[in-house]
Amino acid sequence: MMSGMSAKGAGAQTLRVVQMGVGAIGREVCRLVLDRPHLRLVGAIDTDKDLVGRSLSEVLGLKEDCGVTISNDVEGTLDACEPEVVxxxxxxxxxxxxxxIEHAARHGANVVSSTEELLFPRLNRPGEAARLEVAARDNNVAILGTxxxxxxxxxxxxxxxxxVCSEVELIECRRVVDAATRRQPLQLKVGAGLSVAEFNSLLAQGKMGHVxxxxxxxxxxxALGWQWDNIDQxxxxxxxxxxxRTDYVQVRTGQVAGIHNIGWATVEGRERIRLDLQMYVGAEEPMDEVVIRGKPNMTLCIPGGTPGDLATAAILVNAVPIIANAEPGLLTMLDIPIIRCRM
Amino acid sequence: MMSGMSAKGAGAQTLRVVQMGVGAIGREVCRLVLDRPHLRLVGAIDTDKDLVGRSLSEVLGLKEDCGVTISNDVEGTLDACEPEVVxxxxxxxxxxxxxxIEHAARHGANVVSSTEELLFPRLNRPGEAARLEVAARDNNVAILGTxxxxxxxxxxxxxxxxxVCSEVELIECRRVVDAATRRQPLQLKVGAGLSVAEFNSLLAQGKMGHVxxxxxxxxxxxALGWQWDNIDQxxxxxxxxxxxRTDYVQVRTGQVAGIHNIGWATVEGRERIRLDLQMYVGAEEPMDEVVIRGKPNMTLCIPGGTPGDLATAAILVNAVPIIANAEPGLLTMLDIPIIRCRM
Incomplete structure (x- = not known):
């Protein structure tokens, strides 16, 4: 489980990292961590019996052995590896x-997580948020969802x-993702290839859709200090x-191609935030856009959109040095300096 | 000099602000500070004899008296007003x-400044940067240029x-500003209406151009951890x-309409950052653009561009609550949480 990369990972500022979750995103994260001289991958954890006990390098398809074996023993791995960041x-x-996440914190590790509900856990998971806040403060570590x-x-x-705005009346964000360009789990998550009846049933069970x-x-x-009456989607x-037809799924005319997820916040009776997310196979103009109605009006766009899988792995890894130096606590993206790519 | 806005500015988190510099940007800043319940404008300083002794409200064209008189006495104003932020x-x-800035720090005030060289003072002004670092730490305050x-x-x-990038090879930023839409000092700063000979002479004297x-x-x-061989422009x-013809200046065909300012950094012999700024009267497609060559490639654009004067006042005022809660020291935009509009 210990890394053999001491030469590459040398230096006073090297941070010891354990990867928890070796699925598609986790593997990409591992590749990036192995590539960065200021990070040292010292352990990998997963519960999948097809992965446990295997060499991480083999799973990643790397020629060089990184010295990490995938384990399902959370406590043992954290004890042995003593990571600064999970x-x-x-x-x-x-x-x-x-x-x-609590295990990681109680072992003294800061945590950067892709768990969507952890972006702002007080909203939908106040009980879990309170637990993590205590774990973070008791163990002097930071926990961040991003x-x-x-x-x-x-x-x-x-x-x-x-x-750069002196007043903000309304914030609208739009994102269009061509799910055909994304990994298989995302294509399944958006329901590509389902009938409408199957879609509605799985959605009602919370088994699909964007979180x-x-x-x-x-x-x-x-961030803007707005106290909302209501947030819904x-x-x-x-x-x-x-x-x-994508690499993973066949979608016929009339079947579900994906999701349209709309969310909003009202403040003092007026809608002031509106997010509009479309993720479906065959979307023709992928893009991200932020539109602010205020003083001044502002539009910010990313033509083609931000590629989800690669970019998610990147922001997690880029957050590591920031979170390792952050104040302890259950943090959000509002509490920390700007995450930047540091190779 | 003391504000009469106690009702509006009430509350435990109200921050006392002194404005230093009551030019075009400073006046816009004052309007925004007066508009924000969490800020209280308690003093204003300028050396311009046409302003000193006048009511700030009168200078701003406000009907209601904000109770602040413009003073040229820096020490006296800071002593009397005890601002949390200048x-x-x-x-x-x-x-x-x-x-x-040193005066403000020695009076215990955090400072947010539009002085361009203060964005990253260690580059061109290491002596002044060292002085300000000492002043900030000795007095437990933060100093930020933005x-x-x-x-x-x-x-x-x-x-x-x-x-969201795992690798960055090259960063290019382009900004095109139609100077005709900007205030008079900017039109003069870019040399609109000069002959080429006049332009070159003033530029060589450091009397015009973008800083x-x-x-x-x-x-x-x-931010990216790049050690540059050379930064130049x-x-x-x-x-x-x-x-x-603008509101302030007549530019004839063949005269100078403005500036084209190009800057770059080389890292290990390769150009890796390139900034391209055009500010001239009559620019037809104002815009801001960030292009990143890396993994993934990213383009981020602001069609129409970010309006300079209004937006500069806004970001300074929006920085106030952030800087009042920051760690002490001479900070940069890399050290603090994301500035956001808080009304």
Whole structure:
């Protein structure tokens, strides 16, 4: 489990990292951590029996052995590796992972997590948020949820755009993702290839759809000091108007191509934040856009959109040096300096 | 000099602000501070004899008396007003203003300044930077230089965009400003209406042109951990291809319409940062753009561009609550949480 990369990872500022979750995003995270001289990958944790006991390098398809074996023993790995930071990429819902993050904190590790509900956990998970706040403060570590969405394009970027505004009336963020360009889990998550009836059933069970839109809204509102009356969202299917085949799924005309997720906040009875997210296979003009109605009006756009999977791994890894030097506590993107790419 | 706004400015978190510099930007700052319930404008300082002794409200054209009289007595005003934050908007060059900022710090005030060289003072003004660092630490206050450019569109925004990149090869920022839409000092600063000979002479004397491009470059390079071989810039005139009349100046075909300021950083012999700023009267497509060559490539654009004067006042005022709660020291935009509009 210990890394053999001491030569590469040498230096006083080297941070010891354990990766928790070796799925698609976690593997990309591992590659980036191994590539960065100021980080040292010292352990990897997963519960998947097809992964446990295997060499991480083999799973990543690396020629050189990084010296890490994937383990399902959370406590043992944390004890043996003593990481400064755990990068956590397991699942979206906080109740399912709060104990994992708590374990990391109680072992003295700062945590950067892609768990969507952790972006602003006080909104939908106040109990878990309180637990993590205690764990962070008791152990003098920082805990942060981030990613591309939530975490960047529909929240942090919008907040930064308001820096040059003297008044903000309304914030609108739009994101269009061509799910055909994304990994298989995302294509399944948006329901590509389902019937509308299957879509509605899975959505009602909380088994699909995007998680995090309301958290993004709460982050923006909090940044601007807005006390909301109501934050809510709804998800509708996007119906395929033509047959589309991706690497993973066949979508026929009339089947579900993906999701349209709309969220909003009202403040004193008026809608002041509106997020509009479309993720479906075959979307023709992927893009991210932040529009601010205020003084001055501001539009900020990312033509082509921010690529979700690569970029999520990147922001998690880029957050590591920031979070290792942050004040202890359960933090949000509003509490820390700007995350930047540091190779 | 004391404000009569106690009702509006009530509350435990109200911050006392003194405005230093009551020019065009300073006046806009004062209007914004007066408009914000969490800030209380308690004093205003300027050396202009046409302003000293006058009611600030009268100078601002306000009907209601804000109770502040413009003073040229820096020490006396700071003693009497005991501000938590001084907003400083006097001039671009740090050696001319370092004593003003030092006075504020020695009176226990945090400082947010639009002085362009203060964005990254260690680059071109290491002596002044060292003085301010001592003043900040001795007095437990924070000092920050910011603005729209430098401070936002050609530096901070570019740094944030790298958050979602795992590798960055090259950062290019472009900004095109139609100087005809800006205040008179900016039109003069870019040389609108001069002959090319006059332009070159004033430029050589340091009496015109944009200040801050190399500071923006150093900020970006520092954010990314790049040790530069060289940071440099040059300014060329943009020649008017047609007659243009603004509210302040007449520019004839063949005269100077404005500036083209290009800056760059080389790292290990390769150009890795390039900033391209055009500010001239009659620019037809104002815009801001950040282009990152890396993994992934990223383009971020602001169609129409960020309006300089209004937006500079806004970011200074928006920085006040952030800087009042920051760690002490001579800070940069890399050290603090994201500035956001808080009304």
């Amino acid at each position: 990068i956590h990429t397991t699942t979206s819902r906080l109740p399912e992972v709060v104990h994992e 990613g591309v969405n939530p975490g960047f394009v529909m929240d942090t970027l919008a907040v930064l755009a308001t820096a 995090g839109l309301t958290e993004s809204i709460a982050l923006i509102a909090t 709804r998800t509708e299917p996007v119906i395929a108007r033509r047959d589309i | 907003i400083h908007t006097t001039t671009s060059r740090l050696p001319e203003v370092v004593h003003e 603005g729209v450019n430098p401070g936002f569109v050609m530096d901070t925004l570019a740094v944030l965009a790298t958050a 801050g491009l190399t500071e923006s470059i150093a900020l970006i390079a520092t 040059r300014t060329e005139p943009v020649i008017a291809r047609r007659d243009i």
